[in-house]
Amino acid sequence: MLTKRVIVCLDVRAGQVTKGVKFQGNVDLGDPVEYARRYYEQGVDELVFYDITASAEQRSLFIDVVERVAAEIFIPFSVGGGIRDVDTMRTVLLAGAEKVSVNSPAVRNPEIITAGAEAFGAQCIVVGMDAQKVETTKAIPSGYEIVIDGGRTPTGQDALAWAIEAESRGAGEICLNAIDTDGVKQGYELTITRMVSDAVGIPVIASGGGGTPQHLIDAVTTGGADAALIASMVHYGDYTVGSIKADMAQAGVPIR
Amino acid sequence: MPRTSLEIAIIDYDMGNVKSIENAIKHICNYSIVVTADHDRIRQADALILPGVGAYRDAMEHLRKRNLIDILNDEALNKKKIILGICLGMQMLFESSEEGGLNKGLGWIPGTVERLNPGGDLRVPHMGWNNIEIAGEPPLLAGLGEEKDFYFVHSYHANCPAEFVTSRFEYGQHYTASVAKGNIMGAQFHPEKSQGNGFTLLRNFVAIVEEAKKGA
Numbered sequence: 359m360l361t362k363r364v365i366v367c368l369d370v371r372a373g374q375v376t377k378g379v380k381f382q383g384n385v386d387l388g389d390p391v392e393y394a395r396r397y398y399e400q401g402v403d404e405l406v407f408y409d410i411t412a413s414a415e416q417r418s419l420f421i422d423v424v425e426r427v428a429a430e431i432f433i434p435f436s437v438g439g440g441i442r443d444v445d446t447m448r449t450v451l452l453a454g455a456e457k458v459s460v461n462s463p464a465v466r467n468p469e470i471i472t473a474g475a476e477a478f479g480a481q482c483i484v485v486g487m488d489a490q491k492v493e494t495t496k497a498i499p500s501g502y503e504i505v506i507d508g509g510r511t512p513t514g515q516d517a518l519a520w521a522i523e524a525e526s527r528g529a530g531e532i533c534l535n536a537i538d539t540d541g542v543k544q545g546y547e548l549t550i551t552r553m554v555s556d557a558v559g560i561p562v563i564a565s566g567g568g569g570t571p572q573h574l575i576d577a578v579t580t581g582g583a584d585a586a587l588i589a590s591m592v593h594y595g596d597y598t599v600g601s602i603k604a605d606m607a608q609a610g611v612p613i614r
Numbered sequence: 615m616p617r618t619s620l621e622i623a624i625i626d627y628d629m630g631n632v633k634s635i636e637n638a639i640k641h642i643c644n645y646s647i648v649v650t651a652d653h654d655r656i657r658q659a660d661a662l663i664l665p666g667v668g669a670y671r672d673a674m675e676h677l678r679k680r681n682l683i684d685i686l687n688d689e690a691l692n693k694k695k696i697i698l699g700i701c702l703g704m705q706m707l708f709e710s711s712e713e714g715g716l717n718k719g720l721g722w723i724p725g726t727v728e729r730l731n732p733g734g735d736l737r738v739p740h741m742g743w744n745n746i747e748i749a750g751e752p753p754l755l756a757g758l759g760e761e762k763d764f765y766f767v768h769s770y771h772a773n774c775p776a777e778f779v780t781s782r783f784e785y786g787q788h789y790t791a792s793v794a795k796g797n798i799m800g801a802q803f804h805p806e807k808s809q810g811n812g813f814t815l816l817r818n819f820v821a822i823v824e825e826a827k828k829g830a
Contacts, residue, residue, distance in 0.1 A: 479668040
């Protein structure tokens with residue numbers, strides 16, 4: 359049986375793990391490889407490294423992190439942030455990542471999804487999307503709008519429609535991040551998670567809001583997600599990946 | 615690189631991430647590992663690994679462009695060199711695939727590669743950790759823990775005669791997880807990304823190569 363995945367996301371800035379709240383006010387936490395190893399030993403199913411800087415100088419620090427992780431951590435991991443085109447995808451894949459996650463650039467230029475899927479296979483291309491709850495309108499019938507640039511820029515585009523388009527353009531997975539719940543540990547945005555999970559045939563990762571094991575259980579049951587992404591609930595030592603997975607298994611969720 | 619008596623060559627044909635396979639094998643043994651498309655290096659190696667991420671047609675085309683098909687045929691079929699195909703590399707061991715139109719494979723093991731069709735609300739690609747059910751006593755899968763989970767990520771599967779199937783996984787229905795035909799072995803999953811169970815498999819692989827070398 360395929361198990362539900364617990365994915366830990368590490369935001370990396372200047373070679374350090376960092377964590378912000380609602381995309382603002384970041385705190386540096388430590389060495390990404392050390393963090394990765396800790397979660398690996400706790401039984402995490404997958405890791406995501408997100409480069410939250412874009413300067414060329416820090417980019418090379420980030421690639422160095424990716425290479426070190428690949429040499430020491432033997433589970434799949436993906437890389438997001440700074441993925442703009444096939445060349446930036448190739449750089450991180452050759453450094454040892456399994457998958458790349460592309461967010462705002464895919465909204466601006468959806469062709470990038472197809473180009474990536476053709477070059478590396480659909481399973482390599484994760485489309486990350488930030489969704490924000492808005493009033494339901496004709497243009498946004500789901501009531502969730504895509505926002506880009508780290509939550510700063512509304513696009514007027516419907517989140518559900520975008521998820522469907524991303525799949526049709528060759529995405530192998532969707533990472534759905536809810537802006538309103540991100541970093542506040544009050545649970546995932548289950549409504550849009552369920553809508554997207556029902557509408558696409560590719561795996562969906564719920565992101566933004568995980569604060570207790572019950573939140574992850576809700577994401578993969580009520581939300582219909584295949585995986586749940588967490589960060590702060592393990593970074594600060596409130597929980598371990600092992601304890602979260604034990605609670606999920608206890609609730610009947612298939613877990614590795 | 616320590617000078618040792620065994621060399622394992624990972625075939626480099628520009629189909630995805632070979633680095634993680636190299637990293638994982640280095641992690642479990644001190645033998646020499648080379649990532650190469652060089653014909654002489656491939657001929658000299660004691661064992662070969664055929665990796666692969668991406669599309670079937672591209673993969674066969676890349677092998678062809680590097681003039682690797684005749685050499686691999688000779689190594690696998692005449693010299694009986696130990697070969698492990700991983701993911702797309704395993705799918706290429708079969709006669710053909712329906713991915714992107716009908717494409718010919720290496721044809722070393724009878725069977726065809728077909729699109730996963732798990733039904734229900736099960737998703738494709740099949741992505742994540744799935745346990746396997748072992749058929750018989752394949753040496754590659756000896757000594758795994760009680761939970762036989764491996765990391766899978768694929769949209770196609772190998773449909774082949776049961777005699778070549780060494781393990782299956784359940785995803786809506788039963789599909790081929792690993793295969794063997796004499797010296798030729800394959801895994802649909804990624805041992806290099808499967809933590810403890812992956813290391814066990816790779817250690818078994820190295821032990822099989824050691825045995826073969828001793829017997830030669």
